[in-house]
Amino acid sequence: MTTLLQQLINGLSLGSIYALLALGYTMVYGIIKLINFAHGDIYMLGAFWGYYTINFWHFNFIFALVSAMFVCAVAGVVIEYLAYRPLRHAPRITALITAIGVSYFLENIMSYLYGADTRNFPQVIKQVNYTIFGVRISNIQILILATACFLMILLQLIIKKTKMGRAMRAVSVDADAAELVGININRTISFTFALGSSMAGAAGVLIGLYYNSIDPLMGMTPGIKAFVAAVVGGIGSVPGASLGGFLIGLLETAVQSVGLSAYKDAAVYLVLIIILLVLPAGIFGKNVKEKV
Amino acid sequence: MKKSMIKKVTGIAAIMMSAAIFAGCSTAKTTSQGNDQTGSTVKIGVNLELSGAAGGYGNQMKQGIEMATKEINNKGGVNVNGKKKKIKLIIKDNKTSTSTSASIAAQLSNNDKVNAIIGTATTNAGTAAIPNETKAKVAALSPSATDPNFTLQKNGKAQPYVFRACYQNNFQGGTAAKFMTNNLKAKRVAVLGDNSTDYGTGLAKAFKKQFTGKVVDTQYFASGDKDFNAILTSFKNKKIDAIYAPGYYSEIGLIIKQARQMGLNVPIVGSDGMADAKLVQIAGAKNASNIYYTTPFSQTVAKSNPVAAKFLKAYKARYHTDAPTFSALAYDSTYMIKTAIENEKSANSVKIRDGLAKIKNFDGVTGKITIDSKHDANKPIAVEHLNNGKVVGSTQIK
Numbered sequence: 035m036t037t038l039l040q041q042l043i044n045g046l047s048l049g050s051i052y053a054l055l056a057l058g059y060t061m062v063y064g065i066i067k068l069i070n071f072a073h074g075d076i077y078m079l080g081a082f083w084g085y086y087t088i089n090f091w092h093f094n095f096i097f098a099l100v101s102a103m104f105v106c107a108v109a110g111v112v113i114e115y116l117a118y119r120p121l122r123h124a125p126r127i128t129a130l131i132t133a134i135g136v137s138y139f140l141e142n143i144m145s146y147l148y149g150a151d152t153r154n155f156p157q158v159i160k161q162v163n164y165t166i167f168g169v170r171i172s173n174i175q176i177l178i179l180a181t182a183c184f185l186m187i188l189l190q191l192i193i194k195k196t197k198m199g200r201a202m203r204a205v206s207v208d209a210d211a212a213e214l215v216g217i218n219i220n221r222t223i224s225f226t227f228a229l230g231s232s233m234a235g236a237a238g239v240l241i242g243l244y245y246n247s248i249d250p251l252m253g254m255t256p257g258i259k260a261f262v263a264a265v266v267g268g269i270g271s272v273p274g275a276s277l278g279g280f281l282i283g284l285l286e287t288a289v290q291s292v293g294l295s296a297y298k299d300a301a302v303y304l305v306l307i308i309i310l311l312v313l314p315a316g317i318f319g320k321n322v323k324e325k326v
Numbered sequence: 327m328k329k330s331m332i333k334k335v336t337g338i339a340a341i342m343m344s345a346a347i348f349a350g351c352s353t354a355k356t357t358s359q360g361n362d363q364t365g366s367t368v369k370i371g372v373n374l375e376l377s378g379a380a381g382g383y384g385n386q387m388k389q390g391i392e393m394a395t396k397e398i399n400n401k402g403g404v405n406v407n408g409k410k411k412k413i414k415l416i417i418k419d420n421k422t423s424t425s426t427s428a429s430i431a432a433q434l435s436n437n438d439k440v441n442a443i444i445g446t447a448t449t450n451a452g453t454a455a456i457p458n459e460t461k462a463k464v465a466a467l468s469p470s471a472t473d474p475n476f477t478l479q480k481n482g483k484a485q486p487y488v489f490r491a492c493y494q495n496n497f498q499g500g501t502a503a504k505f506m507t508n509n510l511k512a513k514r515v516a517v518l519g520d521n522s523t524d525y526g527t528g529l530a531k532a533f534k535k536q537f538t539g540k541v542v543d544t545q546y547f548a549s550g551d552k553d554f555n556a557i558l559t560s561f562k563n564k565k566i567d568a569i570y571a572p573g574y575y576s577e578i579g580l581i582i583k584q585a586r587q588m589g590l591n592v593p594i595v596g597s598d599g600m601a602d603a604k605l606v607q608i609a610g611a612k613n614a615s616n617i618y619y620t621t622p623f624s625q626t627v628a629k630s631n632p633v634a635a636k637f638l639k640a641y642k643a644r645y646h647t648d649a650p651t652f653s654a655l656a657y658d659s660t661y662m663i664k665t666a667i668e669n670e671k672s673a674n675s676v677k678i679r680d681g682l683a684k685i686k687n688f689d690g691v692t693g694k695i696t697i698d699s700k701h702d703a704n705k706p707i708a709v710e711h712l713n714n715g716k717v718v719g720s721t722q723i724k
Binding site for chain 1: 378382385543547548550556557559563575579607608
């Protein structure tokens with residue numbers, strides 16, 4: 035029983051990172067129907083930003099987290115402006131291929147500038163373990179879970195309660211109609227990228243602190259898994275992405291705890307295939323009928 | 327009508343192309359005596375993983391090779407039959423890809439006419455390069471390909487043009503097995519291996535074959551993984567005495583950290599991929615206790631080895647960090663080729679091969695190296711013991 039609870043904690047900590055990443059995928063997809071494959075690399079940028087500011091500018095954790103979110107937001111907007119905006123009216127596949135190109139560019143430019151080596155993330159918060167009913171949970175795990183939940187609620191509030199959030203929802207339903215009623219589409223899309231990328235930046239700093247190891251290719255696998263999470267939850271749906279992230283984290287942990295660790299990635303991709311076959315809209319996705 | 331025309335044209339094009347390809351083959355074959363040394367330099371090709379999954383290891387090797395070359399050239403160069411020739415490096419990145427590695431091997435040996443090749447870091451990329459190296463008769467010395475079959479042909483004989491400067495897996499895995507039975511008295515052991523490299527799977531297999539106690543559980547991870555909590559939690563429940571974790575420092579460091587943080591304090595034994603200062607940085611000094619690894623090269627062994635002491639000092643002066651194992655192995659590889667050239671009094675690529683095959687008691691940074699009939703590097707092995715992130719002792723295993 036305690037083992038089960040322990041694995042649950044493990045799964046939730048892992049899942050909260052996937053959830054934060056999945057949010058970025060789902061928001062960008064919701065608004066411009068683009069799977070932004072460079073999203074995982076924004077997360078890597080966030081981790082590196084945290085690494086440098088903590089090591090060389092001696093930022094504390096909160097400041098590193100917030101500044102990483104800001105820097106990643108800027109990076110997201112710049113990427114959107116340079117790479118995706120010129121392709122706004124191009125076929126969707128063109129933008130998709132560009133996204134893959136941006137992803138490779140970011141990975142390789144970081145490998146080139148900083149080396150492909152793994153580095154240790156500065157441990158600004160000392161780890162303390164608490165044991166509750168035989169289950170061990172560390173303050174960092176609690177911090178990750180709490181920060182992730184806080185950011186997700188904040189995001190939900192921004193989308194539901196603010197003017198910009200309403201504009202985002204309007205653009206995602208019908209961009210042309212939104213423009214007709216006076217919404218600045220470009221600014222709304224930029225804002226979406228900024229929001230999604232800042233979540234990824236936060237995830238990068240959190241993961242750096244949790245695992246204490248970062249490298250330029252760290253965004254690849256988590257990026258793809260977060261994409262799966264977004265699909266499972268229903269791509270385009272914000273609560274769906276959060277739920278999908280936690281589900282994928284728990285699934286991976288479960289597969290490893292029953293002794294099939296070699297197949298943990300396979301299990302995640304198997305879920306992707308099954309979801310696409312059985313429930314293509316995902317758990318929270320709306321099945322929108324195309325009108326003629 | 328039109329279609330058949332196109333078919334004809336493509337047919338002819340295909341024939342011409344295959345003719346061109348075969349012509350390429352035959353020219354490669356007719357230069358039967360390998361690549362001669364020309365001009366004032368000895369050309370050494372470097373086929374390494376400078377980017378991609380193994381990019382970190384490849385870059386460390388590049389540093390070792392460049393440092394050795396600079397040292398040699400500063401002293402005038404390699405003595406080729408009485409004449410000093412400088413070494414010219416031709417460095418190519420195979421991007422941790424087997425197909426790129428194969429084409430680089432062809433480029434280096436056919437176009438650049440190198441006299442010897444150093445590389446690759448990984449067994450997979452190295453194996454892909456063998457056919458082209460053999461065809462061109464250029465010896466390739468891998469600093470770190472550990473798969474036992476890497477230097478062997480299918481019939482069990484040595485690959486004529488392939489050598490390695492490191493241990494092969496059976497030897498290293500077997501040593502770990504002996505150490506765990508005899509020194510740690512471990513009876514119930516869990517194996518946690520790197521599934522994405524031949525190095526990790528090979529060592530795990532070799533260990534399991536030679537360990538006399540009970541292997542309770544075997545789990546695998548892939549390089550780049552960061553979360554091992556789930557696996558370690560299930561290990562903790564199985565009442566194990568020790569963990570054997572063959573892999574590289576980047577993941578093993580995380581495994582150590584996560585195991586200690588969940589209160590799993592059993593000894594963790596690994597392989598020479600762990601012998602890197604970064605291991606302790608990633609794991610945290612306090613967590614890096616009760617850690618053992620098999621290694622040819624270590625800070626404690628280095629004290630009694632003047633070549634290694636000199637290397638460590640020079641490396642630190644040049645790169646401002648402690649020398650990793652990969653740099654040491656690559657450094658040795660460069661000097662092994664130099665020794666081969668000087669012993670054979672020729673830098674012809676076939677002669678270098680003969681020279682490499684005859685290397686005996688070569689004083690390397692990673693120990694006294696003798697190349698055996700299977701083209702493996704034999705050298706003494708030690709088990710280093712870490713406590714609080716510091717090396718506190720090393721045990722020679724016979």
